Amino acid sequence: MVPIHPTTAEALRAYACNRDEKLPTRTTDAFFLSDSGRPMNYRQIEYAFARLRVQLRWQARGGHPHPRxxxxxxxxxxxxxxxxxxxxxxxxxxxxxxxxxxxxxxxxxxxxxxxxxxxxxxxxxxxxxxxxxxxxxx
CATH class of the missing domain: 1.10.10 (Arc Repressor Mutant, subunit A)
Known part of the structure; x- marks a missing residue:
């Protein structure tokens, strides 16, 4: 399989370090966690994705109002x-x-x-x- 881009790997490492500092005792193996330390649910992920869309000014292509x-x-x-x-x-x-x-x-x-x-x-x-x-x- 193709490895992820080095900048993506670095961003994921930075997230993991930040997450582990804020949540030193984890009760799950999930990578992405909410502020409470639980695995993120779909609604939380959708919310974060919507914020990224706005910040990055992603434009829709095709028949949908925004990138999904x-x-x-x-x-x-x-x-x-x-x-x-x-x-x-x-x-x-x-x-x-x-x-x-x-x-x-x-x-x-x-x-x-x-x-x-x-x-x-x-x-x-x-x-x-x-x-x-x-x-x-x-």
Missing amino acids: IHDLRHSFICRRLIGWYQEGIDVGNAMLMLSTYVGHSQVTDTFWYVTAIPELMAIAGDRFERFVQGGSHV
Whole structure:
């Protein structure tokens, strides 16, 4: 799997240090905790995400009024698939790992993302054209 960006890793380390200073005795293995030391619930996460959207001035794309948490998963999957195709990795074999990583119980749920954006559709079209012409599909 692709490692996270160094700036993301540093931000997560800083959060963990700050969290552990404020909550030295933890009763859960959850990474993100509320101020009371309990795992954050969905409403708290949505609230934090909404504040980030405003601070970062994220603009909506598509049919939704604002970016959603789920959109991050979509972007991650699409970028990972594009990267694998560009690197020549057998995406069919890698999909089970990616599907598990993002929490899908069915690999077909992850394959949906292949048809979700023009860049992936272009890759699929190019591969199909090469296949029809008798060339390699990779």
